[in-house]
Amino acid sequence: MKWEYFAAPAFAVALSAGIFSLLPKLRKRSLYFGVTVTPEFRESDEGREIARLYLSMVWCGAALALILSAVAAGQGWPVVAGLSMLLVVAVAFGAWVMAWARTRSHAAQAEPVRSAPLIGEGEEQVPGGWLTALVPYGAVVCAAAYMALHFDELPQRYPVHWGISGQPDRWASKDWTAVLAPALIGVGVLTLILVNLLLILRAARRGAGGEVRDFGTRHRRMNVNLLATTMWALGAVFTMVVLLPVLQLDGWRMFAFLAGPPLAIVVLALRMFKLSTETTGGSDGTPEQCWKLGSIYYNPADPALMVEKRSGPGFTLNFGHRLSWLIMGGLLLLVLAPLLVLK
Amino acid sequence: MNGEAQVRIDLSSPEPAYRQIAGQVRALIVEGALAPGATLPAVRRLAIDLGVHFNTVAEAYRQLAEEGHIDVSHGRVARVVARQVPPAEPEKVAQYQARLRNLLAEARSAGLTREQFRELFEGDEP
Structure with missing residues (x-):
């Protein structure tokens, strides 16, 4: 195996998976997978289930990408090893869309009142x-x-x-x-x-x-x-x-x-x-x-x-x-x- | 100065958004929260902040300008102007008297006492 073909893609895959795992947390509480929800929804059974499914998919994608990187490094295919990162991105995006679609049915009622400062x-x-x-x-x-x-x-x-x-x-x-x-x-x-x-x-x-x-x-x-x-x-x-x-x-x-x-x-x-x-x-x-x-x-x-x-x-x-x-x-x-x- | 002056609109209200905006800015000017010389946000800016069409804000500003509350003749800047109010004509006085009677009747029907109504009325007086 050529380690130089494996190390960089593997690091990138792990980093991407880590960032994608944090994504649902990096937003104010009213938003969950891009949907405005009540503050309680995140901790509900359904909310936790959606997050579990999302994280499982992201890390499965990362595992697949790592296997692909290892195989590509073994065969001496640097381009394929580099592209393995795209696999985790694609899987994470798919997981996000699935989580978003499931959360949408729990969207909170939009507030009809809007306000704005009267300053120039x-x-x-x-x-x-x-x-x-x-x-x-x-x-x-x-x-x-x-x-x-x-x-x-x-x-x-x-x-x-x-x-x-x-x-x-x-x-x-x-x-x-x-x-x-x-x-x-x-x-x-x-x-x-x-x-x-x-x-x-x-x-x-x-x-x-x-x-x-x-x-x-x-x-x-x-x-x-x-x-x-x-x-x-x-x-x-x-x-x-x-x-x-x-x-x-x-x-x-x-x-x-x-x-x-x-x-x-x-x-x-x-x-x-x-x-x-x-x-x-x-x-x-x-x-x-x-x-x-x-x-x-x-x-x-x-x-x-x-x-x-x-x-x-x-x-x-x-x-x-x-x-x-x-x-x-x-x-x-x-x-x-x-x-x-x-x- | 403008301080923390804000405009709030309720998109679920049957009252059109431009009338809500005009009504609130008018109230702030009459109450002195927006003093003569104070500048209002540009039409584009207020429309973006409220998430309504530019024409909605433009219509509100046009209405306020027609009433003499703001001046929009200097480019994009809408400025509050000192308004000379002529003495009300007898017809206008009668018109407001009728509206006030109706409002009082509505308030009494809703359970407000005459004293509560007076307090509300005087509390809102600039």
């Missing part, structure tokens, strides 16, 4: 203001400009990949694509995050009312802060990546520079997961029948472009909003553009 939009800003959000772009662009200005001094055998020792282990012949690709990808990633942040600020509900509104307000603010922090952290990482060929860092320094900034993301993400396990009652204000397969929101009558996710923390698009398809197309283009440039 002027108070809704990007954390730290616009200039703060542009700093990560500035850092990446400055790094790219530095490399462009010193293009002639850069080595002809240009490093494009580094090992954990901090030494380059893959090279390409020097050209503009090799030098500027990390910056291009960085700008694309930062733009994806910024668009997400702006959509939450401008096109998501500010709250539903009462206890739920309080949850909604904090959840929204925490998402915005997390995205703003992610922009800064990834801005720092991409700046380092652009400059790596001239920095000559040893393994530990490189690790510290590249892994340090994302630590802030992990801290905030953990706080958001904690918030998502808080027990609150009531509805999130979206009609039950507009959720497809427990996680896709389609409601042409809702002017909100982004709504709170029902599976895990964060926001998702309202696919009934015509702009959502335009945004999906734009984002797809943004993701594909650097790949096309690199090609």
